[in-house]
Amino acid sequence: MQLTEEIAAIRGGLGDPARLLGEFRRAVLLVPLADGPDGGLMSAVSGGIRWIYAFTDEEALTRFAAARGEAGAGREWEFLSVLGARLVDAVVPVAGGPAGVVVNVADEDGSMFFPPVAGIVPDANAVDLGRGEAA
Known part of the structure; x- marks a missing residue:
């Protein structure tokens, strides 16, 4: 199964x-x-957690741009292609505080949050183990 199918199943x-x-x-x-x-990387802070935006495809990224009112209008959206594992194993530890990943955030029925908890991010960055220090 692909990630979008797993999100739908969950x-x-x-x-x-x-x-x-x-x-x-x-x-x-x-x-x-x-x-x-x-x-x-584009992100937002909510509830003391930095959420890194990630998208499964260009269409999901386009829906995000449209939701922000920034689709079209000549703006070019630059992005990196990154493995999910690299985001949580390499990027989260250098985020300067609690960080997680939100996938397809503009998709009302297709988004999924991967919070900074044990089993998702490295233990040293997991807020539920008292190491990621929620801001």
Whole structure:
């Protein structure tokens, strides 16, 4: 199964969390680059957690741009293709605080959050183990 199918199964109450996490780690995700002087990966902070935006395909990224009112209008969205595993194993540890990944955030029935908890992010960054220090 692909990640979007696993997300649908979980949201429908029929999925397997371990299979979902496996598909997330194996998936090649599109991660938009942030505008501005700081650059980096596009993200938002909510509830003291930095959520890195990731998308399963260009169509999902386009829906995100449209939801932000930034589709078309000549704006080019630059992004990196990154494995889900690399996001949680390499990017989260250098995020400077608790961080997780949100996939397809603009898809009302197809988004999924991968929070900074044990089993998803490295233990040293997991807030539920008291190591990721929620801000």
